[in-house]
Amino acid sequence: MGEIYLVRHGQASFGTDDYDRLSATGVEQARRLGNWFRMRGLTFDRVVIGSLLRHRQTLEATGYTGLEPEILPGLNEYHFHALVECHLEQCPVEPPLDLKDARVFYRQLRLTLGAWADGTLRHPRLPESWSDFESRIRASLRAMAGQPDAQRVLAISSGGAISALVREVLGLTVEQMITMNLQMVNTGVTRLMFKGDKVRLQSWNAQPHLERPDAEHLISYT
Numbered sequence: 001m002g003e004i005y006l007v008r009h010g011q012a013s014f015g016t017d018d019y020d021r022l023s024a025t026g027v028e029q030a031r032r033l034g035n036w037f038r039m040r041g042l043t044f045d046r047v048v049i050g051s052l053l054r055h056r057q058t059l060e061a062t063g064y065t066g067l068e069p070e071i072l073p074g075l076n077e078y079h080f081h082a083l084v085e086c087h088l089e090q091c092p093v094e095p096p097l098d099l100k101d102a103r104v105f106y107r108q109l110r111l112t113l114g115a116w117a118d119g120t121l122r123h124p125r126l127p128e129s130w131s132d133f134e135s136r137i138r139a140s141l142r143a144m145a146g147q148p149d150a151q152r153v154l155a156i157s158s159g160g161a162i163s164a165l166v167r168e169v170l171g172l173t174v175e176q177m178i179t180m181n182l183q184m185v186n187t188g189v190t191r192l193m194f195k196g197d198k199v200r201l202q203s204w205n206a207q208p209h210l211e212r213p214d215a216e217h218l219i220s221y222t
Contacts (some may be wrong), residue, residue, distance in 0.1 A: 006190040011056040014222040015100040029187040034062030035148040036209035046150040052076035074140035077158030079127035086123035087112040137164040146192035159184035
């Protein structure tokens with residue numbers, strides 16, 4: 001029985017001109033995760049990351065110096081800023097929303113994801129279709145669980161992609177997936193077990209490296 005440790009990236013730079021880089025908090029979250037791995041004596045037979053900078057920076061901040069990571073772009077996040085912009089152009093809101101306010105942004109994101117998934121978001125500049133997103137998630141799951149000699153896989157991805165992977169494993173509704181997505185903690189760990197073509201969920205969004213008095217201030221969702 002193999003296992004996949006799916007890690008959401010550390011806190012990125014929400015509200016800045018370049019979201020795709022870790023904040024100082026994100027670096028510290030990942031450093032503590034790496035320490036937790038070492039304390040548990042965890043080693044990995046395979047390391048897989050998406051192609052985003054925040055994925056690689058998260059891996060580097062853990063202090064992991066073992067295998068060279070494989071790049072699997074299917075683990076990348078959906079283009080949430082572009083999707084929200086498309087939805088607001090299709091369904092304008094007055095007065096304009098302050099999308100640098102995290103609560104406002106994520107409230108709008110929930111509406112956007114629902115419209116994207118049910119096909120009512122029909123904007124000519126959509127970065128990808130919902131069906132294409134689902135297809136790359138399924139392909140990523142097959143790729144991660146497709147090497148039976150790799151008994152323990154470390155995979156660093158993003159909240160939306162991880163939630164979609166869990167949806168694929170459990171057969172969740174889109175609404176359930178969206179709810180999971182918006183509850184995911186930075187550097188939270190989701191474990192999948194696999195054998196042959198069978199994959200099951202072992203745990204979701206665990207944060208043992210942050211659930212301690214000197215680290216609770218590091219828990220974040222952006």
